[in-house]
Amino acid sequence: MYTLITGASSGLGKELAYIFAENNFNLVLVARRKELLDKLKVDLELKGIQVKVVVADLTDVLSCFELFDSVKDLDITYLINNAGFGNLGYFNDTNLNIELEMIDLNIKTVHILTKLFINNFVEGTIVNIGSLAGYIPTPIHATYSSTKSYVNFFSRAVNYELKKQGKNVRVLTVAPGPIKTNFNQVAKASKSHGMETKKCARIIYKGIKKRKEFIIPGFSLNLIYFINRFIPTRMLMMFSHKIQSRK
Ligand SMILES: NC(=O)c1ccc[n+]([C@@H]2O[C@H](COP(=O)([O-])OP(=O)(O)OC[C@H]3O[C@@H](n4cnc5c(N)ncnc54)[C@H](OP(=O)(O)O)[C@@H]3O)[C@@H](O)[C@H]2O)c1
Secondary structure: OEEEEEOOOOHHHHHHHHHHHHOOOEEEEEEOOHHHHHHHHHHHHOOOOOEEEEEOOOOOHHHHHHHHHHHOOOOEEEEEEOOOOOOOOOOOOOOHHHHHHHHHHHHHHHHHHHHHHHHHOOOEEEEEEOOHHHHOOOOOOHHHHHHHHHHHHHHHHHHHHHHHOOOOEEEEEEOOOOEOOOHHHHOOOOOOOOEOHHHHHHHHHHHHHOOOOEEOOOHHHHHHHHHHOOOOHHHHHHHHHHHHHOO
């Protein structure tokens, strides 16, 4: 059985690759940085599993279809749509091309791969990595948080449809808070803070195995998610503006 992980060259994707390997899943690892993927493949194969590396820039719609074609005959049971990035800054200052790439990767790629795999799976789980930021309109992270709103809501709605139709395919939504990965560096934040990546990956793996529909890794973040419902949006934006401007 194979698990396909996009964005497996670093951060959360890489940690998830280690956990799936420990649990004897063969892996398809996807990202742009070939040297990192090749290194990871060598390391993971020592655990006695098979690893296929696909080097792809998933902001290119065509590469999503090529990726699917290259793996559709493998026995894939888990697809983890993890590749994604953010870009901090006031919207009037940030770069439009970077934002369009973000929309392509964080939204279009997740949408396309979810569609292709749902229609190919007889039985399987698609894990879409959204973000807690997707539940709050987030100043200084406006485009990113909006792309993650798409992932959060799209994934839950599709999963509901699949259940109603009695299909053996599920879409699991994961909405992490801050994690200590390369994310902040890519987003041009000056500080990196948050949950240890390994801990976050373990919580997600446990949730996948329990066939959960929705995971927010960490008790305090679940509490924040719950309390958010009772706080006016204007106030939430004030808090999140403060938090983002400290990064
Ligand atoms: N870290 C956080 O605080 C946080 C919080 C909530 C949600 N998340 C989400 O968690 C997911 C994983 O991010 P991370 O925190 O692990 O950050 P990360 O360490 O920067 O990992 C991002 C991964 O995405 C891949 N990627 C980026 N652009 C790509 C492209 N055009 N084509 C293919 N792959 C691409 C990167 O690989 P290459 O550069 O080699 O292509 C890398 O493997 C993302 O969806 C992110 O939005 C992160």
